[in-house]
Amino acid sequence: MSPTPVDPMTALHSLRLDERQRAMLAAMGTPVWWPEAITATVDAPAAAPENTPPAAAAQQGAHVPPALRPPADPAPVRPAPAPKPTASPVADHPTDPTIATLDWDALTQAIQSCQACGLCQGRQHAVPGMGHRQARWMVVGEAPGEQEDKQGLPFVGPAGQLLDAMLAAMGLTREADVYIANVIKCRPPHNRNPEPAEVAQCRPYLQRQIELVKPDLILALGRFAAQTLLAGVVPDVDKLPLGKLRGQVYRVDGRPVVVSYHPAYLLRSPAEKGKTWADLCLAMEALEHNPLTPPAEM
Numbered sequence: 001m002s003p004t005p006v007d008p009m010t011a012l013h014s015l016r017l018d019e020r021q022r023a024m025l026a027a028m029g030t031p032v033w034w035p036e037a038i039t040a041t042v043d044a045p046a047a048a049p050e051n052t053p054p055a056a057a058a059q060q061g062a063h064v065p066p067a068l069r070p071p072a073d074p075a076p077v078r079p080a081p082a083p084k085p086t087a088s089p090v091a092d093h094p095t096d097p098t099i100a101t102l103d104w105d106a107l108t109q110a111i112q113s114c115q116a117c118g119l120c121q122g123r124q125h126a127v128p129g130m131g132h133r134q135a136r137w138m139v140v141g142e143a144p145g146e147q148e149d150k151q152g153l154p155f156v157g158p159a160g161q162l163l164d165a166m167l168a169a170m171g172l173t174r175e176a177d178v179y180i181a182n183v184i185k186c187r188p189p190h191n192r193n194p195e196p197a198e199v200a201q202c203r204p205y206l207q208r209q210i211e212l213v214k215p216d217l218i219l220a221l222g223r224f225a226a227q228t229l230l231a232g233v234v235p236d237v238d239k240l241p242l243g244k245l246r247g248q249v250y251r252v253d254g255r256p257v258v259v260s261y262h263p264a265y266l267l268r269s270p271a272e273k274g275k276t277w278a279d280l281c282l283a284m285e286a287l288e289h290n291p292l293t294p295p296a297e298m
C-alpha cells in the first residue's frame with residue numbers, strides 16, 4: 001500500500017457537483033463542503049472510531065456558504081501508519097480452488113448452489129451481486145439482510161436506499177456504473193456478524209468477482225468489507241476500528257481501495273454522513289488519478 005498524494009487544488013476543481021448531485025446529497029442529509037482529507041492529502045485518516053460521537057470534518061473556506069458547513073469541529077488529522085503491501089487481499093478458497101477459474105455464469109451458479117458453510121441452510125437466496133460487470137466502481141458490503149435474502153439482490157433494503165443516494169450524489173447508478181457485491185453471499189441468521197470461517201469460505205467468490213470486474217476503484221463499506229479487503233495489507237486490520245481505516249487510499253493488487261462507513265451504520269448514526277461524503281470525494285479523486293484507467297482520449 002502506498003498512500004497517493006493529491007494536489008489540493010486539482011481535487012477542488014475536479015469535483016464539480018451539479019444541481020442534481022447537490023439535491024441527492026441533501027437527500028442523504030449530507031452538507032456539502034470540501035473535506036479536509038482531500039484539501040490536505042489522501043494520507044490522512046480520521047481519528048474517530050466508528051462509535052465515536054460526531055466530530056464532522058469541516059473546512060471553513062470562504063467559498064463555502066455557512067448553511068452548508070457541518071455542525072461540529074473538524075476531526076484531527078493524523079499521518080497514517082505505512083502498511084506493508086502483499087500479494088493478494090483474498091486467500092485461496094480452503095476447499096475449492098477452481099473458483100478462481102470460473103466465468104461469470106459459472107461463478108453465479110457456484111454461489112447460488114454453495115454449501116461450503118452452514119449459512120446455506122437458512123437462506124432463501126444466495127446473493128451473488130449485481131450491477132455493471134465491467135464497472136469502474138465496485139462497492140463491497142458485508143452480507144445480505146432480510147430483503148436481500150428474499151430477493152437475491154444486494155443492498156435492496158433500507159441500507160440499499162441510502163447506498164443508492166450515495167451513488168447518485170457521485171453521479172452514479174448501480175445499473176450503469178457500479179458492481180455491488182458482499183463479502184458474505186448468504187444471510188447470517190438474525191443479521192449477526194459473519195464468523196471468520198464463513199468469511200474464509202466466501203472470500204474466493206469476492207476475489208473472483210474483483211478479477212472479473214477489474215474495477216478501477218473498490219469502495220469497502222463497513223468493517224467486514226474493510227477487514228476482508230485489507231487483510232495482509234494493513235497490519236492487524238481486524239483490531240482497528242473503521243474510523244482508523246477510512247480517510248486514505250490503499251492499494252490492493254494495484255487497485256485503489258477506499259474504506260467508509262456502512263450505510264446501515266449511517267442510518268443509525270446520521271451525523272457520520274459528512275465523513276462518508278469526505279470518503280466518497282476521496283474515492284472520486286483517487287479514481288480520477290488511478291493509473292489503471294486509460295486516458296479518455298489519446
Ligand code: URA
Nearest residue numbers: 141142143144154155
Ligand atoms: N448490508 C450489506 O452489507 N449488504 C447488503 O446487501 C445489504 C445490507
